[in-house]
Amino acid sequence: MPAALVNVPAKAKRGAVIEIKTLMSHVMEPGYRHTAAGEVVPRDIITSFTCRFNGAEIFRADLFPAIAANPFLSFFTTASESGRFEFEWIGDNGFVATASAAIIVE
């Protein structure tokens, strides 16, 4: 069961630069590890993260096996108007998870 943790300020002044923090629970199995029997553990990672604000993409990331388990991403955006942030994580084996957060801009 994927669990997302998203931190967006509930309120911001118009024009302020705000920080958005996201954390997604995921093993991020890199595909280079072996079991004691010598078999390769198949890759299972999140490959893409997208953040949209009121439908428009504001930040996107391609992730590789070198991203640590439970990928954490923090980035910035300018508070221009009230609205809703939508977050989407896409990964191997059909993994899709979404989250959203609202902001009031005064």
Next chain:
Amino acid sequence: MESMFDPSHISRRLLLQLAGTLAAASALPLVTVRTARATPAMLASAIRNLVGEAHVQVGKVRLDIPPLVENGNTVPMTVSVDHPMTADNCVKSIHIFNEKNPQPNIANFYLTPSAGRAQVTTRIRLADTQKVVAIAKLSDGSFWSVSVDVIVTLAACTEELP
């Protein structure tokens, strides 16, 4: 009884055989270790894929990673670019590479002018003591880079499962 290893009786053939076996024995583990690792050449070709023929200048980009890492499985990393973020002059993307993980790529970040500040934080894995490189692409098509050396005491990625 005469010993085969009496120096005066070592034949040329035996010596060559012995040298060959030693070379093979010492080369073998080296080869198997290297296949699981990216090389500086792979780093260079990954960067070439990104920038093409463009010249990569040093500067503007700042990469904050602890210089000495105890656990390579989770290394905090912040990349920022000292550049304005306006509609016609901004940082388009930031790309993070490494030298000795199994793959040269770590992450690509795509920004928009609305970001306000070109700064991203994440946590990465490092399989060895190595160089981490960040390259920023600006809206005018220029590339800027920085590289940081990180010492890792416990490697990530390739260990055995319990």
